[in-house]
Amino acid sequence: MEDDRIRVILNDTNGGFAAGTNIGIREALRAGAASVLLMNNDTVFDDSLFGGLLSELAATKADAISPVIVFEHDPTMIWYAGGHLDWTRGVKVIHEHFERPVEMAGTAPFVTSFCPACCMLFTRSAMETAGLLDEDFFVYWEDAEHCLRMSAAGLKIMVTPKLRILHKASILTGGMLSDFSLHQQYQNRMILLRKTGNPLITAYGVAVVGAAVAGRFLLKGDSRRGAWLRAKAMWSGLRRPLQQRPPL
Missing domain, CATH: 3.90.550.60 (Spore Coat Polysaccharide Biosynthesis Protein SpsA; Chain A)
Incomplete structure (x- = not known):
């Protein structure tokens, strides 16, 4: 109807x-x-x-x-x-x-x-x-x-x-641990840090998240592939060009 x-x-x-x-x-x-x-x-x-x-x-x-x-x-x-x-x-x-x-x-x-x-x-x-x-x-x-x-x-x-x-x-999105979800989560986390406009907050955040990714791999049994996906997504979020926010 x-x-x-x-x-x-x-x-x-x-x-x-x-x-x-x-x-x-x-x-x-x-x-x-x-x-x-x-x-x-x-x-x-x-x-x-x-x-x-x-x-x-x-x-x-x-x-x-x-x-x-x-x-x-x-x-x-x-x-x-x-x-x-x-x-x-x-x-x-x-x-x-x-x-x-x-x-x-x-x-x-x-x-x-x-x-x-x-x-x-x-x-x-x-x-x-x-x-x-x-x-x-x-x-x-x-x-x-x-x-x-x-x-x-x-x-x-x-x-x-x-x-x-x-x-x-x-x-x-295939669950929080799917390749797609991991990429979007870690990439966009870096983008959010960049959007604060504060270099100190961004640098601190990148260091903390990067250390957590390494810790997951070294101490918590994350796979080599999982660590690579997270690190690659972080790098993508740090280097991709940012757009102007769209107008209403």
């Missing part, structure tokens, strides 16, 4: 998550949308989610909001319930209470500094202030970079435990 509220945009090429998402964001804003929801297609949710997120966004006066995200294979366990970037570890995304019982998310909405693009509702003004996703990131880390811009602009990101969705984590 056709639904005139739904518009499908077919692209000639696969530009990656950030580029594809930006196409949808632009179209939504041009159509006059008051808010924009980013939602991965490996999620499961019921028909109360959209209305619930809109209500919680208004009630909390947030600029962006996310539900608690649990594993599809075990809905009692947390995949995301707030998060932050740990700069002491060469920049690493930390999901609060990861793989812990969902009750640990509490019941009241709370502020966070990181939210994955897996499911995130933005106000129109937040998107206009922070801008689009950075297309230097094909997939992974684009949400971390965007959250940094939101925080720098003084925008408030919140999580509401009143709403939950199920997530088939990393199923679209």
Whole structure:
């Protein structure tokens, strides 16, 4: 059955998550949308989610909001319930209470500094202030970079435990240890470090991540191939030219 509220945009090429998402964001804003929801297609949710997120966004006066995200294979366990970037570890995304019982998310909405693009509702003004996703990131880390811009602009990101969705984590990229995932994770981690604009933070981050890659190989039994893939991805992220962020 056709639904005139739904518009499908077919692209000639696969530009990656950030580029594809930006196409949808632009179209939504041009159509006059008051808010924009980013939602991965490996999620499961019921028909109360959209209305619930809109209500919680208004009630909390947030600029962006996310539900608690649990594993599809075990809905009692947390995949995301707030998060932050740990700069002491060469920049690493930390999901609060990861793989812990969902009750640990509490019941009241709370502020966070990181939210994955897996499911995130933005106000129109937040998107206009922070801008689009950075297309230097094909997939992974684009949400971390965007959250940094939101925080720098003084925008408030919140999580509401009143709403939950199920997530088939990393199923679209072959799992977190697939060659594709490893390349994107380590390459884009270096790109994020470069985008801080601080040479000391970048140098420290590269040294810490590089030491961790070596440690995995020497002390934790990572394969020679795995270490090579990680090191090669880091080098790619450090040397590839960076683009200007796309305009709205």
